[in-house]
Amino acid sequence: MSDKSFVEVRDLKRVFDVSKPWLNRIIERSPRQFLKAVDGVSFDIRKGETFALVGESGSGKSTVARMVVGLLAPSGGEVKIDGISMSSAAAADERQALRRRIQMIFQDPYASLNPRWRVDRIISEPIRAFKVIEGEADIVARVGELLTLVGLHPDDGVKFPHEFSGGQRQRIAIARALASNAEFIVCDEPTSALDVSVQAQILNLMRDLQQKFGLTYLFISHNLAVVRHMATRIGVMYLGRLVEVSEGKELFSAPRHPYTRMLLDAVPDLAMVGRARVGVQGEIPNPISPPSGCTFHPRCPLVFDRCRVEAPVAVNGVACHAVTNATASAAA
Amino acid sequence: MSEPILSVRDLTVEFVTRRGILRALDGISFDIKRGEVLGVVGESGAGKSVTGSAIIGLIDRPGRIAGGQVILGGERIDNLSQDAMRKVRGRRIGMIFQDPLTSLNPLYRVGDQLIETIQTHTDLSASAARDRAIQLLTEVGIPAPERRIDGYPHEFSGGMRQRVVIALALCAEPELIIADEPTTALDVSVQAQIIALIKRLCAERGTAVMLVTHDMGVIAETADRVAVMYAGRIAEIGPVRDVIKNARHPYAKGLMGAIPSLESHAERLVQIPGSMPRLSSIPQGCAFNPRCNAVFDRCRVERPNLIQVEGTGMVSHSVACHLYDKTGVEAAA
Numbered sequence: 001m002s003d004k005s006f007v008e009v010r011d012l013k014r015v016f017d018v019s020k021p022w023l024n025r026i027i028e029r030s031p032r033q034f035l036k037a038v039d040g041v042s043f044d045i046r047k048g049e050t051f052a053l054v055g056e057s058g059s060g061k062s063t064v065a066r067m068v069v070g071l072l073a074p075s076g077g078e079v080k081i082d083g084i085s086m087s088s089a090a091a092a093d094e095r096q097a098l099r100r101r102i103q104m105i106f107q108d109p110y111a112s113l114n115p116r117w118r119v120d121r122i123i124s125e126p127i128r129a130f131k132v133i134e135g136e137a138d139i140v141a142r143v144g145e146l147l148t149l150v151g152l153h154p155d156d157g158v159k160f161p162h163e164f165s166g167g168q169r170q171r172i173a174i175a176r177a178l179a180s181n182a183e184f185i186v187c188d189e190p191t192s193a194l195d196v197s198v199q200a201q202i203l204n205l206m207r208d209l210q211q212k213f214g215l216t217y218l219f220i221s222h223n224l225a226v227v228r229h230m231a232t233r234i235g236v237m238y239l240g241r242l243v244e245v246s247e248g249k250e251l252f253s254a255p256r257h258p259y260t261r262m263l264l265d266a267v268p269d270l271a272m273v274g275r276a277r278v279g280v281q282g283e284i285p286n287p288i289s290p291p292s293g294c295t296f297h298p299r300c301p302l303v304f305d306r307c308r309v310e311a312p313v314a315v316n317g318v319a320c321h322a323v324t325n326a327t328a329s330a331a332a
Numbered sequence: 333m334s335e336p337i338l339s340v341r342d343l344t345v346e347f348v349t350r351r352g353i354l355r356a357l358d359g360i361s362f363d364i365k366r367g368e369v370l371g372v373v374g375e376s377g378a379g380k381s382v383t384g385s386a387i388i389g390l391i392d393r394p395g396r397i398a399g400g401q402v403i404l405g406g407e408r409i410d411n412l413s414q415d416a417m418r419k420v421r422g423r424r425i426g427m428i429f430q431d432p433l434t435s436l437n438p439l440y441r442v443g444d445q446l447i448e449t450i451q452t453h454t455d456l457s458a459s460a461a462r463d464r465a466i467q468l469l470t471e472v473g474i475p476a477p478e479r480r481i482d483g484y485p486h487e488f489s490g491g492m493r494q495r496v497v498i499a500l501a502l503c504a505e506p507e508l509i510i511a512d513e514p515t516t517a518l519d520v521s522v523q524a525q526i527i528a529l530i531k532r533l534c535a536e537r538g539t540a541v542m543l544v545t546h547d548m549g550v551i552a553e554t555a556d557r558v559a560v561m562y563a564g565r566i567a568e569i570g571p572v573r574d575v576i577k578n579a580r581h582p583y584a585k586g587l588m589g590a591i592p593s594l595e596s597h598a599e600r601l602v603q604i605p606g607s608m609p610r611l612s613s614i615p616q617g618c619a620f621n622p623r624c625n626a627v628f629d630r631c632r633v634e635r636p637n638l639i640q641v642e643g644t645g646m647v648s649h650s651v652a653c654h655l656y657d658k659t660g661v662e663a664a665a
Contacts, residue, residue, distance in 0.1 A: 196590050266521045
């Protein structure tokens with residue numbers, strides 16, 4: 001694993017227009033409304049590591065994932081993969097070549113596979129699209145190899161997706177992602193639609209493949225325990241902002257941002273038998289009109305005046321005035 | 333108070349389909365006593381939700397209760413008429429479903445739904461019922477209930493809606509609450525609030541709760557006892573601490589190891605090969621035998637029954653696995 005970052009995300013922003021239709025705006029005299037789904041997110045992913053994004057629903061995790069793979073155009077900021085910008089027109093040719101190296105695995109394996117295609121056609125599509133292998137016999141052999149790699153049988157290629165269980169379908173989606181010899185795979189909640197025993201199979205498979213091919217993962221999940229198991233580094237998102245980025249195990253042993261602490265306290269865990277927990281207060285506010293200053297301040301136990309006015313910037317991976325102050329006074 | 337509130341004996345539910353009779357529940361027996369939370373876990377298709385539906389008599393055709401008894405407070409309720417059952421439902425058994433948006437009527441104000449339920453089950457006047465509704469909303473932790481009672485469900489957030497559903501379930505002070513995946517649709521921080529609420533209410537009122545979920549973490553925190561289900565049968569049942577820390581059944585053991593925990597340091601998760609069989613092709617003998625790593629000849633032929641491995645009475649820990657059948661071993665020896 002090199003220190004050079006493979007994926008660089010700088011100040012990424014995405015604004016959605018959630019205004020009412022034009023006529024309603026005129027009649028009801030309501031202004032246009034915008035939702036800042038992602039608001040200035042920056043992080044780096046090193047080659048061969050798993051970077052995880054966690055957060056509750058509506059925190060912008062999936063929007064970040066879609067922007068990183070290029071399914072959604074950013075409203076601001078930049079994504080660079082292996083030094084090539086995904087948005088500048090100058091690099092259009094290089095970007096085309098880069099596409100082969102990026103793949104995505106989606107949450108719902110029932111929706112992400114075309115139900116009218118046979119499995120071998122689904123898996124061979126990226127091979128044909130990127131012209132990775134020429135020649136029909138070689139493609140067939142490669143599809144069989146990929147199916148074996150994800151724990152299915154080469155003969156399964158002639159079946160349709162509906163003949164498989166949820167876990168097997170997710171294996172097919174993984175085989176498809178590997179078909180173009182991808183190096184960077186964005187996984188958006190790959191196991192949240194699966195049962196726990198199947199989830200364990202898929203997580204183990206993803207780890208084995210990472211070790212075998214040196215894959216880099218961007219792993220999106222709301223499940224902290226899964227993230228802890230998979231991630232090298234973790235970013236915690238709250239209302240479109242990255243509030244804390246930390247080395248995997250450290251986030252759990254020494255969480256710094258008050259939101260991370262709250263989230264960790266809230267997770268029901270097997271180790272929690274009969275233990276009392278700290279009560280969590282409040283819910284995620286409406287992202288259309290987020291609170292002023294630090295968006296977490298209405299729920300924060302450490303809130304003080306500055307938090308209500310000024311949005312904190314990340315210092316050493318934590319965006320919190322209270323934490324920054326505490327470290328500064330400790331150093332003085 | 334040794335008499336259990338709910339007693340289920342050999343409950344069997346079958347679905348008649350074109351391709352034959354599918355047995356969704358196969359001779360389930362358990363008890364829940366006053367103030368106790370029984371967690372029911374299992375993967376999709378294990379029969380968790382069917383158990384809940386069977387108890388409240390909401391099995392839709394072509395399903396039917398093919399055998400066994402459901403006894404609520406010493407009285408059989410599985411053979412009651414539709415009308416009699418409707419009186420039991422809501423008054424003696426409260427229900428909380430997974431999706432709070434679909435269990436509330438979007439066209440009625442929250443207060444009207446509460447008041448209607450209260451008046452159906454009690455003799456309170458309209459104004460007294462409204463006071464009671466406000467009191468219930470306060471109890472489940474909804475801020476400014478006097479104002480919120482006139483709101484529509486869409487004006488509430490997911491967590492608040494689930495609180496309303498809990499208030500609705502508590503209207504008639506039921507003896508038993510069946511909660512089917514009450515926190516699955518919610519975010520973790522809200523989930524924790526709802527779990528704490530269910531726990532507190534049940535301790536205060538002595539209501540028995542059957543908590544159906546696929547999330548072992550929720551069970552670990554909420555339940556007193558837990559039943560692990562597999563392919564329509566109970567594989568293991570016992571106090572929550574014993575089952576989680578010291579699971580006996582190979583399936584339960586695998587399941588606990590498969591769950592990533594915040595405190596374990598395992599590099600790889602325990603993997604149970606294969607997946608749950610379809611109802612149409614449940615293997616002969618023990619349903620788990622093709623996936624089991626400790627399988628032996630007897631498992632392929634004979635279906636194991638629950639065997640007590642530890643404790644007695646309500647705190648006993650039982651496992652349906654031939655490995656723990658001492659008498660069988662001695663008989664063979």
